[in-house]
Ligand SMILES: [Zn+2]
């Protein structure tokens with residue numbers, strides 16, 4: 312099983328991932344923009360069980376807008392986005408890790424596409440699929456989630 316150490320820019324928040332990512336996705340929603348202080352979130356999705364949580368007190372979690380039930384955590388020292396936890400009834404618990412804290416980017420998969428592209432700050436000139444609106448964006452997330460989980464069995 313691949314192991315990766317994730318670390319925020321100041322080094323205060325560290326955690327380990329043991330396992331493969333389910334998929335990686337780019338999100339342009341306004342909450343991600345606010346949380347990341349960036350035009351787009353580049354996140355890698357894992358089964359929550361694959362991610363060993365950071366030490367208590369190193370990350371402060373906040374729900375920016377429920378639902379969906381995502382707790383977004385920033386380093387308590389440098390304020391950098393560090394880790395996001397998604398939990399909902401009848402749904403596998405997921406952990407989302409911003410690529411900015413991932414140590415080895417070359418080990419990561421290519422993003423599967425863009426979500427909430429209608430909320431984009433700027434156009435993106437790549438060949439990845441671009442989904443706009445809640446239904447299409449959530450639909451693509453779910454498809455990739457189920458495909459990744461089926462593929463693993
Ligand atoms: Zn988003």
Ligand SMILES: [Zn+2]
Pocket residue numbers: 319320321322323324386387388389390391
């Ligand atoms: Zn930090």
